[in-house]
Amino acid sequence: MSLSADYTDRIPNNVDLRGDRRLQRALEAWQPRFMQWWRDLGPDLIARDVYLRTAISADRDGWAHFGHIPLEEYRWGIFLADREPDRRIAFGEHMGMTAWQQVPGEYRAELQRLLVVQGDTEPASVEQQRLLGFTAPSLYDLRNLFQVNVEEGRHLWAMVYLLHAFFGREGREQAEELLMRHSGSVDAPRILGAFNEPTRDWLAFFMFTYFTDRDGKFQLGTLAESGFDPLSRTCRFMLREEAHHMMVGTTGIDRVVRRSAELMREHDTDDIKRHGGIPLDIVQRYLNFHYSVSLDLFGGERSTNVANYFTAGLKGRWQEERRQDDHRLTELTATVDVVVDGRVERTEIPALVALNQDLRSEYFTDCNNGVRRWNRILEEAGVDRTLSLPHHGFNRRVGAFAGSWVTPGGSLVDVETWARREPEWLPTPDDFEYVQSLMKPVFLPGMMAAWIAPPATGINGQPVDYEYVHLT
Ligand code: BYC
Numbered sequence: 001m002s003l004s005a006d007y008t009d010r011i012p013n014n015v016d017l018r019g020d021r022r023l024q025r026a027l028e029a030w031q032p033r034f035m036q037w038w039r040d041l042g043p044d045l046i047a048r049d050v051y052l053r054t055a056i057s058a059d060r061d062g063w064a065h066f067g068h069i070p071l072e073e074y075r076w077g078i079f080l081a082d083r084e085p086d087r088r089i090a091f092g093e094h095m096g097m098t099a100w101q102q103v104p105g106e107y108r109a110e111l112q113r114l115l116v117v118q119g120d121t122e123p124a125s126v127e128q129q130r131l132l133g134f135t136a137p138s139l140y141d142l143r144n145l146f147q148v149n150v151e152e153g154r155h156l157w158a159m160v161y162l163l164h165a166f167f168g169r170e171g172r173e174q175a176e177e178l179l180m181r182h183s184g185s186v187d188a189p190r191i192l193g194a195f196n197e198p199t200r201d202w203l204a205f206f207m208f209t210y211f212t213d214r215d216g217k218f219q220l221g222t223l224a225e226s227g228f229d230p231l232s233r234t235c236r237f238m239l240r241e242e243a244h245h246m247m248v249g250t251t252g253i254d255r256v257v258r259r260s261a262e263l264m265r266e267h268d269t270d271d272i273k274r275h276g277g278i279p280l281d282i283v284q285r286y287l288n289f290h291y292s293v294s295l296d297l298f299g300g301e302r303s304t305n306v307a308n309y310f311t312a313g314l315k316g317r318w319q320e321e322r323r324q325d326d327h328r329l330t331e332l333t334a335t336v337d338v339v340v341d342g343r344v345e346r347t348e349i350p351a352l353v354a355l356n357q358d359l360r361s362e363y364f365t366d367c368n369n370g371v372r373r374w375n376r377i378l379e380e381a382g383v384d385r386t387l388s389l390p391h392h393g394f395n396r397r398v399g400a401f402a403g404s405w406v407t408p409g410g411s412l413v414d415v416e417t418w419a420r421r422e423p424e425w426l427p428t429p430d431d432f433e434y435v436q437s438l439m440k441p442v443f444l445p446g447m448m449a450a451w452i453a454p455p456a457t458g459i460n461g462q463p464v465d466y467e468y469v470h471l472t
Pocket residue numbers: 114115117118121122125152191192193194212213214215216217219220296297298299300301302303304305306315356398
């Protein structure tokens with residue numbers, strides 16, 4: 001069954017909000033607070049209108065509609081993917097049972113926690129990116145930034161809907177708090193580390209949408225397996241939007257690397273700062289930073305939380321149904337790293353408590369595809385340099401390597417060595433200053449900043465020089 005969206009409501013939705021007046025009123029009361037938050041902490045650059053896609057229904061063909069609209073008139077709505085008839089729980093101790101349409105009482109707290117953590121990341125990323133519009137390298141990029149921002153706003157709506165619809169007063173309170181914590185705030189920071197880091201410039205934005213949005217893809221993929229059907233359906237729909245965010249990251253880094261390679265060839269030097277490009281050493285340091293803080297988002301290698309989520313049927317594995325095992329994992333073990341007396345050792349633990357590592361390794365494989373792609377660009381340009389992912393122990397605050405000093409190659413070193421060599425591995429104040437010096441807006445249709453190559457294609461079949469944004 002495909003539910004079409006109701007656009008006559010103040011809150012467009014395909015969840016029959018009109019049929020539940022209490023819920024509708026509660027969400028309509030939250031809506032002005034959301035709008036206030038968007039005005040205060042959403043994109044700061046005023047554009048008259050932006051060429052955006054808007055979700056208008058959840059069925060295969062009709063889910064996105066493109067057109068120029070003022071940002072504040074974007075219709076943030078509530079959309080769930082279609083309900084699968086007779087869907088069954090695919091893992092854990094309730095495997096084979098009919099998927100839940102209501103919150104199972106015994107798992108209420110865990111489920112609420114997952115929704116709050118997921119919901120917290122969405123507005124956080126908008127807050128992190130709010131000033132980037134002022135320095136967009138092209139109208140094409142500016143449009144993509146705003147597209148990502150409005151969709152993260154919609155993903156917040158997705159979690160707030162679930163909190164309001166299924167968690168009563170506590171859910172409503174949590175929904176309020178999602179607007180009260182702020183990225184980087186000392187008093188009320190966002191919950192997960194990476195969402196309190198500043199996104200200072202467009203290289204950081206591309207790295208964020210490549211590495212951190214990709215954590216979103218994998219976490220949403222595990223929640224799409226959830227036995228709590230409304231969560232699964234919400235995440236399945238969110239994943240379609242997420243794909244565009246990662247495209248922005250992948251092709252953004254492609255374009256930086258391509259331009260840097262061009263300048264290196266043209267001037268026969270690695271030192272392309274004089275020629276207005278971003279040296280590959282700086283690209284690698286940004287990559288090291290964003291990949292390592294994104295690895296922290298997977299939690300610890302050994303986690304009873306994840307074991308409980310899985311056993312309860314709340315959070316599955318990536319592509320759970322394609323896995324060839326018993327989907328309960330009570331008898332299996334997995335091997336994880338531990339740091340003992342300054343050495344890395346491998347130890348065997350129950351597979352259930354190692355599930356964060358399972359997801360992290362799927363993520364690693366996916367991240368590596370990008371690195372291969374960027375290295376192909378370098379090779380094709382005749383540049384004898386490569387980029388690489390640092391070791392999973394590098395620069396970690398969470399898990400087995402927290403508190404240890406690990407080089408990008410994976411060697412444990414003492415704190416003095418780390419302090420001496422950190423400027424080789426992580427972005428330095430000079431790097432930030434240099435990249436910032438390149439951040440000058442380019443707002444003429446089809447024109448690009450000199451540090452980045454143009455994209456191969458435009459959006460939705462439009463040419464690259466299309467006027468994607470009309471500025472005020
Ligand atoms: N920072 O048992 P542990 C996205 C906490 S991104 C701070 O090792 P667990 C997006 C943890 O909460 C996807 N705290 O790990 C991307 C726990 O605290 P409690 C977001 C951290 O719980 C871009 C304690 O440490 N969605 O959508 O299995 C733009 C022990 O944790 C961190 C989700 O993450 C950290 N990095 O896994 C926009 C899905 N890591 O409970 C959007 C929902 C761990 O002891 N969340 N902690 O107080 C989860 O599945 C899990 O909560 C986590 C952590 C994967 C985050």
